[in-house]
Amino acid sequence: MAPKAYKNEDAQKIDAANQRLVTMEYQSFDLVNKNQKETAQQVLSSREYETQKRIYADRIAKRNRNISLQLQQKIDEYYQRIFWAVLESILSLALLIPAWLLVLHLLQQYLKDKKIAQTALEETNFRLEMEVAERTAKLEHKNIQLKQTLQELQHTQVQLIQTEKMSSLGQLVAGVAHEINNPVNFIHGNLIHLKEYSQQLLTLISLYKQENCNYNPEITTLIDEIDLEFIIDDIPKTLSSMTVGTERICEIVLTLRNFSRLDEAEMKPVDIHEGIDSTLLILQHRLKQNHKQQEIEIIKKYGKLPLVECYAGGLNQVFMNILSNAIDALSEREQEYLTKNVTEHLNSIIIHTQVKNEEFVIISIKDNGIGIPEKVKTRLFDPFFTTKPVGKGTGLGLSISYHIIVNKHQGKIKCISELGKGTEFIIEIPIQQTR
Numbered sequence: 486m487a488p489k490a491y492k493n494e495d496a497q498k499i500d501a502a503n504q505r506l507v508t509m510e511y512q513s514f515d516l517v518n519k520n521q522k523e524t525a526q527q528v529l530s531s532r533e534y535e536t537q538k539r540i541y542a543d544r545i546a547k548r549n550r551n552i553s554l555q556l557q558q559k560i561d562e563y564y565q566r567i568f569w570a571v572l573e574s575i576l577s578l579a580l581l582i583p584a585w586l587l588v589l590h591l592l593q594q595y596l597k598d599k600k601i602a603q604t605a606l607e608e609t610n611f612r613l614e615m616e617v618a619e620r621t622a623k624l625e626h627k628n629i630q631l632k633q634t635l636q637e638l639q640h641t642q643v644q645l646i647q648t649e650k651m652s653s654l655g656q657l658v659a660g661v662a663h664e665i666n667n668p669v670n671f672i673h674g675n676l677i678h679l680k681e682y683s684q685q686l687l688t689l690i691s692l693y694k695q696e697n698c699n700y701n702p703e704i705t706t707l708i709d710e711i712d713l714e715f716i717i718d719d720i721p722k723t724l725s726s727m728t729v730g731t732e733r734i735c736e737i738v739l740t741l742r743n744f745s746r747l748d749e750a751e752m753k754p755v756d757i758h759e760g761i762d763s764t765l766l767i768l769q770h771r772l773k774q775n776h777k778q779q780e781i782e783i784i785k786k787y788g789k790l791p792l793v794e795c796y797a798g799g800l801n802q803v804f805m806n807i808l809s810n811a812i813d814a815l816s817e818r819e820q821e822y823l824t825k826n827v828t829e830h831l832n833s834i835i836i837h838t839q840v841k842n843e844e845f846v847i848i849s850i851k852d853n854g855i856g857i858p859e860k861v862k863t864r865l866f867d868p869f870f871t872t873k874p875v876g877k878g879t880g881l882g883l884s885i886s887y888h889i890i891v892n893k894h895q896g897k898i899k900c901i902s903e904l905g906k907g908t909e910f911i912i913e914i915p916i917q918q919t920r
Contacts, residue, residue, distance in 0.1 A: 494549070502541040509534050512625070517631050520638060527633070543612055550608070556602045559653055563595040647702045665738050673731035680724045687717050752918060754792035757800070757846065761836060765803040771812050778819040781812065781832040788839040791848055799889040803898075806882035807850050807910050808834070814854025814908060821855070845896075846916060851909035857902040890914060 509528055518527035528534065570588045690713070742770035765772070765783060815832045837849040857865070866887040890898040896914035 487714055497543075498549070498780070499541060499544040500579065502544065505537045506534070506541065508621075509537070510627070513595055514630075515625055517627070520634070522631060522635060549606070550857045552606055553600070556606075557694065559598060559602070560595075563591060564586070566591055596884065607766065619641075622738045622861075624661060663736065669731055669738065670732045673728070673735065676724060676731060680728070681719070685718050687720065690717070714728050752794055753795055753799040754794050755800070757790055757793050757838060757848065760797060761804055761848075764808060766803070768808055768812065771809075778816055781815055781831055781834060784833055784835045786835065786837040788837075789838060790838055791916055793846055793914065795894055795914060796889070799893055800914075803889050803912065805884040806886045810853065810882065811850060812851055813850035814856075818853075818855045840916075844915060844917075845913050848912040848914075849909060850912075851907060853907040856904040856906050857908055858904055862900060862902060866898075894918070 489703070509531075513525040513528045516528065567588060574585060574588075772781045772783065811834050815834075819832065824861065829852070833853055835846075835849070835851045837851070839847050841847050866883050887898055890896045890912055893916065894914045895910065898906065898910065898912050900910055902908035
């Protein structure tokens, strides 16, 4: 009886509906892998998908009803045959024994057929439950994969945006430094000749005054009006001051060009202190005193460091993130002091560098800001986690810094902080990277 139930028209429709469901599910999974999540969700929630599920469930239910009906028909048939057998046994005493033997045989056959039918029904139900459970597990697994893929895409997208911002900043700084460098070099180079020319002119004027004995009232009046003695004395000072100014501009341009190494991709030996100093120069406007905060003092405790093999741009990005957070913490503490009318306090950031075991360098950046609560400190390097208001933080600065230090440089980064007593970030990276 069971094989017939699996070879009829309903069985073919069940198989067709099942194949269509499997095809649509694999189509949805392929769309997820191609980052077409909305299209994948539309496939799984389409009318066609729901129609095929309903056809599958209805045909399975109909199959069970047909099996039960056939079983009942078989039972009725056996009951009828038993009835006629008993009747014949009563009517014919001569055939009593053969009739009872026939009844016993029919009963035995009935029990056997009933057992086979029950076994087939139980097997069908078990197979159906297994298919439903398997399909449910696959759908749950695919949903989990879809969520993970979406999170990874969001993380990658925001990280690329953050990296692009830093790269754009580096390109802007490099462009500004280049544009400033050319005219400054022109001015600085000409100051040398101007100083030489002015000295020659002053010498000529001095000799002229010594040799010219004829009195000329116009020249005397002009000398008094322009205060020639003051000009002779002030011209060298002015040129010297201008030379010092152009030299300072050249130093600033050099520092800006050092910071613009953010877009460098190769690993090479770098002076860590130059990277820190260039980052501080970029943040100089946030360190100065204004109507909202007092000046932030930068205390440098630089050790004697060798050149460190690293990605210069990546480390500058880490310094930028940590120093920006330190300035934000000091600004927040400044607001608390303003509400409490506290005026006598010091805002400071201490930067300490040293060599550890001749294999690693340690960079410590410590502020005396508000500190970090313990429950926040445990999630400090998690992607998208931030305590800043909406629009002021993406929650990726420290996450990207952790990736740069740990994954790209095989180093370590940790945070030591206590609420109300400031925060210290300690970075440890190898002096030479293992190939």
